[in-house]
Amino acid sequence: MSLLLPKASGESLTLGIMGGTFDPIHIGHLVTAEEARQQFKLDHVIFIPAGTPPHKDEKTISSAEHRYLMSMLAVVDNPYFTVSRLEIESKHPSYTVDTVRRFFEIYQEKLNLYFITGADAILDITTWKDYKELLEACSFIAASRPGYSFSKLKIILGPAFPHIIKKVHLLEIPAMAISSTYIRRRIAEGKTIKYLTPEPVEQYIYKNRLYIR
Ligand code: ATP
Ligand code: MG
Numbered sequence: 330m331s332l333l334l335p336k337a338s339g340e341s342l343t344l345g346i347m348g349g350t351f352d353p354i355h356i357g358h359l360v361t362a363e364e365a366r367q368q369f370k371l372d373h374v375i376f377i378p379a380g381t382p383p384h385k386d387e388k389t390i391s392s393a394e395h396r397y398l399m400s401m402l403a404v405v406d407n408p409y410f411t412v413s414r415l416e417i418e419s420k421h422p423s424y425t426v427d428t429v430r431r432f433f434e435i436y437q438e439k440l441n442l443y444f445i446t447g448a449d450a451i452l453d454i455t456t457w458k459d460y461k462e463l464l465e466a467c468s469f470i471a472a473s474r475p476g477y478s479f480s481k482l483k484i485i486l487g488p489a490f491p492h493i494i495k496k497v498h499l500l501e502i503p504a505m506a507i508s509s510t511y512i513r514r515r516i517a518e519g520k521t522i523k524y525l526t527p528e529p530v531e532q533y534i535y536k537n538r539l540y541i542r
Contacts, residue, residue, distance in 0.1 A: 342436060345371040345470065347445040348374055348416070351378045351396045353534060354403045355526045356506045357447075361472040364502050365445045366409055369470060374410050374445070376400050377428060377474055380417040391539055393417035402529040424458040429466050442467035443498075448477035451497060452485060461492075469497045475506040516540035 345365050349358065353436060355374070362374045378396045390396075397417055404410035416423040425444065432442060444467050451471040454460050473479065479499050486493045512522050517540055520530055533541065 339439070341441060342431070343370060343372050343441040343443070343444045344436075345374040346377055346413075346428070346432070347374060347509070348377045348423070348428065348510065350389050350390060351376065351400050351538070352509050353396070353399045353526055353530055354412060354506055354508060355514060355530075356524070357474075359407075359509045359527070360404060360503050360505065361397045361447065361500070361537060362410065362445060363407070363501055365443070365470045368500060369443055369498070370471065371409070371443065375413050376404065377413045377416050377423075379423040380419050395533075396523070399530045399533055401527075402533055403527045404525075406527070407505050426457070426459040426463045426466075429463060433466065436504065443470050444468070445470045445472065447472050447474040448479065448482055448499075449474055452477065452482060454493060455490065460496060464496045465497075466540060470500050471497050472500045472502045473504065475504050513540040517542045 331338075345362065346476060346478065347358065347362055351358065358376070362376070366374050367370060376392065379398055397412060397414060400412040404412055415428060416433055419427075421427075427445070432469060436459055444463075446469060447470050451469060454469075455465075457463060471479075471482065482497075482499075486497075512525055513524075515522050516534065522534070525536075
């Protein structure tokens with residue numbers, strides 16, 4: 330996997346990784362990643378489009394190459410952002426724990442890893458493969474997302490899983506009720522998506538006639 334090299338030998342690297350379907354990537358993802366980078370002093374944020382997402386219907390999502398290329402277009406102007414092909418090149422379904430293991434194989438003990446998610450995704454964490462190992466290995470940054478309150482997160486996870494709450498950092502971001510689903514629906518309805526995603530991504534969607542029913 331060609332990724333980033335540690336800053337200097339012996340020096341630790343603090344990485345944020347953000348997994349998702351990114352069909353398409355949008356400003357909700359980008360604002361979340363940038364805010365996490367600054368608040369948690371991350372050296373880099375790596376977006377990792379999922380190959381075969383275990384929770385989504387394969388037939389209805391765009392190809393991995395489309396989702397990877399749109400993610401690349403979205404990050405070109407940010408020197409701290411990168412996109413990884415790790416999961417899209419995997420022949421197996423993508424599980425976060427496998428990705429995290431792979432990062433530790435590469436960077437070994439020099440790595441501080443933060444997994445960035447929206448508050449919605451973190452609510453299901455106890456259903457994720459080997460989630461206890463995952464919580465040992467990395468911390469989580471859970472960004473606020475309309476419809477998913479932090480208090481709900483604490484109520485659901487707190488009493489039963491106090492170890493989870495300790496590893497989850499809450500990140501307040503400007504509320505954006507925007508999702509990839511919303512963008513896909515707008516395209517299908519012939520509505521504008523201007524400013525919801527970076528312009529090169531918008532152009533890519535039109536050029537490749539994505540999301541038109
Ligand atoms: P879909 O509607 O297809 O589910 P999505 O917008 O939720 O798409 P994903 O690719 O599923 O995007 O999400 C990747 C990660 O980004 C998840 O952790 C999700 O919670 C987070 N995320 C997506 N949109 C936002 C947003 N507007 N604010 C905060 N986090 C977000
Ligand atoms: Mg989602």
